[in-house]
Amino acid sequence: MTDSGNEKPRSLSVICSKGSFDMAYPGLILANAARMAGVDARLFFTFWGLDIVNEKKIDHLHLNLVGNPSAPLPAMIAGLPGVEALATVQMRKEMERLDIPPIREFIEMLDDAGADMYGCQMALDMFKLTKDDLVPQVKDVLTAMDFMDMSEGAQIIFI
Amino acid sequence: MSLQNIQTDPEGYLANREDWSEELANELAAQMGVSLTEEHWKVLNTARAIDAESGSSPGLRKISKRSETPIKAIYKLFPEGPAKAIAKIAGIPKPKSCL
Numbered sequence: 001m002t003d004s005g006n007e008k009p010r011s012l013s014v015i016c017s018k019g020s021f022d023m024a025y026p027g028l029i030l031a032n033a034a035r036m037a038g039v040d041a042r043l044f045f046t047f048w049g050l051d052i053v054n055e056k057k058i059d060h061l062h063l064n065l066v067g068n069p070s071a072p073l074p075a076m077i078a079g080l081p082g083v084e085a086l087a088t089v090q091m092r093k094e095m096e097r098l099d100i101p102p103i104r105e106f107i108e109m110l111d112d113a114g115a116d117m118y119g120c121q122m123a124l125d126m127f128k129l130t131k132d133d134l135v136p137q138v139k140d141v142l143t144a145m146d147f148m149d150m151s152e153g154a155q156i157i158f159i
Numbered sequence: 160m161s162l163q164n165i166q167t168d169p170e171g172y173l174a175n176r177e178d179w180s181e182e183l184a185n186e187l188a189a190q191m192g193v194s195l196t197e198e199h200w201k202v203l204n205t206a207r208a209i210d211a212e213s214g215s216s217p218g219l220r221k222i223s224k225r226s227e228t229p230i231k232a233i234y235k236l237f238p239e240g241p242a243k244a245i246a247k248i249a250g251i252p253k254p255k256s257c258l
Contacts, residue, residue: 037240038243099221112229
Protein backbone atom coordinates (compact mmCIF):
# COMPACT_ATOMS: atom_id res chain seq x y z
CA MET A 1 0.00 0.00 0.00
CA THR A 2 1.36 3.40 -0.84
CA ASP A 3 0.44 6.78 0.54
CA SER A 4 -1.09 9.14 -1.94
CA GLY A 5 1.46 11.69 -0.80
CA ASN A 6 -0.85 14.69 -0.85
CA GLU A 7 -2.59 14.02 2.46
CA LYS A 8 -1.64 15.96 5.57
CA PRO A 9 -0.13 13.74 8.26
CA ARG A 10 -2.63 12.75 10.94
CA SER A 11 -2.43 14.40 14.31
CA LEU A 12 -4.27 13.84 17.57
CA SER A 13 -5.02 16.14 20.51
CA VAL A 14 -6.33 14.59 23.71
CA ILE A 15 -7.89 16.72 26.44
CA CYS A 16 -7.86 14.98 29.83
CA SER A 17 -10.30 16.63 32.23
CA LYS A 18 -10.89 13.87 34.75
CA GLY A 19 -8.60 12.78 37.56
CA SER A 20 -9.99 9.43 38.63
CA PHE A 21 -7.85 6.34 38.16
CA ASP A 22 -10.25 4.79 35.65
CA MET A 23 -10.64 7.96 33.58
CA ALA A 24 -6.90 8.66 33.42
CA TYR A 25 -6.13 5.66 31.26
CA PRO A 26 -8.30 6.17 28.15
CA GLY A 27 -6.53 9.37 27.12
CA LEU A 28 -3.09 7.94 27.79
CA ILE A 29 -3.86 4.75 25.87
CA LEU A 30 -5.25 6.64 22.87
CA ALA A 31 -2.28 9.01 22.70
CA ASN A 32 0.09 6.06 22.96
CA ALA A 33 -1.74 4.15 20.23
CA ALA A 34 -1.47 7.22 18.02
CA ARG A 35 2.29 7.44 18.51
CA MET A 36 2.76 3.72 17.88
CA ALA A 37 0.93 4.16 14.59
CA GLY A 38 3.00 7.16 13.57
CA VAL A 39 0.37 9.79 14.38
CA ASP A 40 1.50 12.98 16.15
CA ALA A 41 -0.05 13.23 19.59
CA ARG A 42 -0.33 15.82 22.34
CA LEU A 43 -2.22 15.87 25.62
CA PHE A 44 -3.72 18.78 27.53
CA PHE A 45 -4.41 18.22 31.23
CA THR A 46 -7.13 20.45 32.60
CA PHE A 47 -9.28 20.67 35.75
CA TRP A 48 -9.27 17.34 37.58
CA GLY A 49 -7.21 15.91 34.76
CA LEU A 50 -4.26 17.83 36.23
CA ASP A 51 -4.12 15.19 38.97
CA ILE A 52 -2.80 12.75 36.36
CA VAL A 53 0.39 14.81 36.07
CA ASN A 54 0.46 16.27 39.59
CA GLU A 55 3.65 15.04 41.26
CA LYS A 56 1.83 14.60 44.57
CA LYS A 57 -1.20 12.80 43.16
CA ILE A 58 0.01 10.78 40.19
CA ASP A 59 0.69 7.64 42.27
CA HIS A 60 -2.52 7.91 44.29
CA LEU A 61 -5.36 8.29 41.80
CA HIS A 62 -8.59 6.64 42.91
CA LEU A 63 -11.27 4.71 41.13
CA ASN A 64 -14.58 6.54 41.00
CA LEU A 65 -17.45 4.30 42.12
CA VAL A 66 -19.99 6.68 43.65
CA GLY A 67 -22.30 8.07 40.98
CA ASN A 68 -20.86 5.64 38.48
CA PRO A 69 -23.70 3.45 37.14
CA SER A 70 -21.18 0.84 35.98
CA ALA A 71 -19.80 0.37 39.49
CA PRO A 72 -20.02 -3.25 40.56
CA LEU A 73 -21.38 -2.24 43.99
CA PRO A 74 -24.52 -0.41 45.15
CA ALA A 75 -23.78 3.32 45.57
CA MET A 76 -24.47 3.11 49.33
CA ILE A 77 -21.71 0.56 49.82
CA ALA A 78 -19.38 2.19 47.30
CA GLY A 79 -19.57 5.35 49.40
CA LEU A 80 -18.38 3.70 52.61
CA PRO A 81 -14.90 4.76 53.73
CA GLY A 82 -12.14 2.68 52.15
CA VAL A 83 -14.29 0.94 49.57
CA GLU A 84 -13.02 2.96 46.62
CA ALA A 85 -9.46 2.55 47.85
CA LEU A 86 -9.95 -1.20 48.04
CA ALA A 87 -11.49 -1.35 44.58
CA THR A 88 -8.57 0.71 43.25
CA VAL A 89 -6.08 -1.78 44.70
CA GLN A 90 -7.98 -4.61 43.00
CA MET A 91 -7.98 -2.82 39.66
CA ARG A 92 -4.26 -2.00 39.96
CA LYS A 93 -3.55 -5.70 40.47
CA GLU A 94 -5.61 -6.67 37.46
CA MET A 95 -3.82 -4.08 35.33
CA GLU A 96 -0.46 -5.32 36.51
CA ARG A 97 -1.48 -8.81 35.43
CA LEU A 98 -2.23 -7.46 31.96
CA ASP A 99 1.06 -5.52 32.00
CA ILE A 100 -0.66 -2.14 31.76
CA PRO A 101 1.85 0.31 33.26
CA PRO A 102 1.03 2.45 36.31
CA ILE A 103 0.19 6.08 35.48
CA ARG A 104 3.67 7.47 36.25
CA GLU A 105 5.34 4.90 34.03
CA PHE A 106 2.73 5.48 31.34
CA ILE A 107 3.52 9.21 31.33
CA GLU A 108 7.23 8.41 30.97
CA MET A 109 6.42 6.01 28.15
CA LEU A 110 4.40 8.68 26.35
CA ASP A 111 7.26 11.12 26.74
CA ASP A 112 9.69 8.55 25.31
CA ALA A 113 7.25 7.97 22.47
CA GLY A 114 7.36 11.66 21.58
CA ALA A 115 3.88 12.68 22.75
CA ASP A 116 3.83 16.27 24.01
CA MET A 117 2.13 17.00 27.32
CA TYR A 118 0.80 20.34 28.57
CA GLY A 119 -0.87 21.67 31.70
CA CYS A 120 -3.82 24.05 31.61
CA GLN A 121 -2.94 27.52 32.91
CA MET A 122 -6.38 28.32 34.24
CA ALA A 123 -6.74 25.02 36.08
CA LEU A 124 -3.29 25.46 37.65
CA ASP A 125 -4.28 28.94 38.84
CA MET A 126 -7.52 27.62 40.21
CA PHE A 127 -5.83 24.88 42.21
CA LYS A 128 -3.01 27.26 43.24
CA LEU A 129 -0.39 25.12 41.53
CA THR A 130 2.60 25.95 39.33
CA LYS A 131 4.44 24.00 36.65
CA ASP A 132 6.87 22.86 39.38
CA ASP A 133 4.06 20.87 40.98
CA LEU A 134 3.74 18.79 37.80
CA VAL A 135 5.83 15.84 36.66
CA PRO A 136 8.85 16.84 34.54
CA GLN A 137 7.40 15.29 31.37
CA VAL A 138 4.90 18.15 31.16
CA LYS A 139 6.54 20.41 28.62
CA ASP A 140 4.73 23.63 29.23
CA VAL A 141 1.70 25.37 30.66
CA LEU A 142 -0.73 26.70 28.08
CA THR A 143 -3.99 28.58 27.75
CA ALA A 144 -6.87 26.83 26.04
CA MET A 145 -6.33 29.11 23.08
CA ASP A 146 -2.66 28.08 22.79
CA PHE A 147 -3.76 24.48 22.73
CA MET A 148 -6.36 25.20 20.05
CA ASP A 149 -3.73 26.87 17.88
CA MET A 150 -1.46 23.89 18.36
CA SER A 151 -4.30 21.53 17.42
CA GLU A 152 -5.02 23.05 14.04
CA GLY A 153 -5.89 20.22 11.67
CA ALA A 154 -5.73 17.65 14.49
CA GLN A 155 -8.47 15.32 15.64
CA ILE A 156 -9.50 16.29 19.16
CA ILE A 157 -10.67 13.89 21.84
CA PHE A 158 -12.17 15.20 25.09
CA ILE A 159 -12.13 12.88 28.05
CA MET B 160 10.17 -13.26 -3.24
CA SER B 161 10.97 -9.64 -3.83
CA LEU B 162 9.05 -6.47 -3.32
CA GLN B 163 7.46 -6.51 -6.79
CA ASN B 164 5.64 -9.81 -6.49
CA ILE B 165 4.64 -10.07 -2.84
CA GLN B 166 1.05 -9.73 -1.74
CA THR B 167 -0.02 -7.57 1.16
CA ASP B 168 -3.38 -6.99 2.81
CA PRO B 169 -5.08 -3.60 2.26
CA GLU B 170 -3.15 -2.11 5.19
CA GLY B 171 0.21 -3.21 3.89
CA TYR B 172 0.92 -6.24 6.10
CA LEU B 173 2.31 -9.31 4.43
CA ALA B 174 -0.54 -11.54 3.16
CA ASN B 175 1.45 -14.80 3.21
CA ARG B 176 3.96 -15.34 5.96
CA GLU B 177 5.92 -17.80 3.84
CA ASP B 178 6.86 -14.93 1.55
CA TRP B 179 8.99 -13.37 4.27
CA SER B 180 12.77 -13.47 4.10
CA GLU B 181 15.55 -11.34 5.53
CA GLU B 182 16.12 -9.91 2.07
CA LEU B 183 12.49 -8.93 1.79
CA ALA B 184 12.66 -7.32 5.25
CA ASN B 185 15.60 -5.22 4.07
CA GLU B 186 13.65 -4.13 1.00
CA LEU B 187 10.52 -3.32 3.00
CA ALA B 188 12.57 -1.33 5.48
CA ALA B 189 14.34 0.56 2.72
CA GLN B 190 10.95 1.47 1.31
CA MET B 191 10.19 3.11 4.66
CA GLY B 192 13.54 4.87 4.66
CA VAL B 193 15.03 2.59 7.32
CA SER B 194 18.30 0.75 6.83
CA LEU B 195 18.39 -2.27 9.10
CA THR B 196 21.21 -2.57 11.64
CA GLU B 197 21.87 -5.18 14.28
CA GLU B 198 19.70 -3.24 16.73
CA HIS B 199 16.80 -3.23 14.28
CA TRP B 200 17.18 -6.97 13.87
CA LYS B 201 17.12 -7.56 17.60
CA VAL B 202 13.74 -5.82 17.73
CA LEU B 203 12.40 -7.52 14.59
CA ASN B 204 13.48 -11.00 15.66
CA THR B 205 11.91 -10.47 19.07
CA ALA B 206 8.61 -9.46 17.47
CA ARG B 207 8.72 -12.53 15.23
CA ALA B 208 9.54 -14.80 18.15
CA ILE B 209 6.67 -13.50 20.30
CA ASP B 210 4.27 -13.83 17.38
CA ALA B 211 5.41 -17.39 16.69
CA GLU B 212 5.13 -18.43 20.35
CA SER B 213 1.87 -16.77 21.24
CA GLY B 214 0.15 -16.58 17.86
CA SER B 215 -0.51 -12.92 18.56
CA SER B 216 1.37 -10.04 16.96
CA PRO B 217 2.87 -8.05 19.88
CA GLY B 218 2.65 -4.36 20.74
CA LEU B 219 5.66 -2.20 21.51
CA ARG B 220 5.69 -2.73 25.26
CA LYS B 221 6.19 -6.47 24.95
CA ILE B 222 8.78 -6.08 22.21
CA SER B 223 10.63 -3.45 24.24
CA LYS B 224 10.75 -5.54 27.42
CA ARG B 225 11.73 -8.80 25.77
CA SER B 226 14.37 -7.31 23.45
CA GLU B 227 15.65 -5.07 26.27
CA THR B 228 15.37 -2.10 23.92
CA PRO B 229 13.93 1.00 25.60
CA ILE B 230 10.77 2.50 24.05
CA LYS B 231 12.70 5.65 23.24
CA ALA B 232 15.32 3.67 21.32
CA ILE B 233 12.63 1.82 19.37
CA TYR B 234 11.17 5.15 18.23
CA LYS B 235 14.66 6.16 17.06
CA LEU B 236 15.06 2.91 15.13
CA PHE B 237 11.61 3.07 13.53
CA PRO B 238 10.60 6.76 13.64
CA GLU B 239 7.36 6.59 11.67
CA GLY B 240 4.93 4.52 13.71
CA PRO B 241 7.15 1.80 15.15
CA ALA B 242 4.38 -0.70 16.02
CA LYS B 243 3.14 -0.80 12.44
CA ALA B 244 6.59 -0.57 10.87
CA ILE B 245 7.98 -3.44 12.95
CA ALA B 246 5.04 -5.74 12.12
CA LYS B 247 5.24 -4.92 8.40
CA ILE B 248 8.99 -5.41 8.15
CA ALA B 249 8.95 -8.52 10.36
CA GLY B 250 6.23 -10.02 8.16
CA ILE B 251 3.74 -10.54 10.99
CA PRO B 252 0.12 -9.30 11.23
CA LYS B 253 -0.99 -5.94 12.59
CA PRO B 254 -0.35 -5.84 16.36
CA LYS B 255 -3.23 -7.05 18.49
CA SER B 256 -2.13 -5.05 21.54
CA CYS B 257 -2.93 -1.45 22.54
CA LEU B 258 0.37 -1.04 24.34
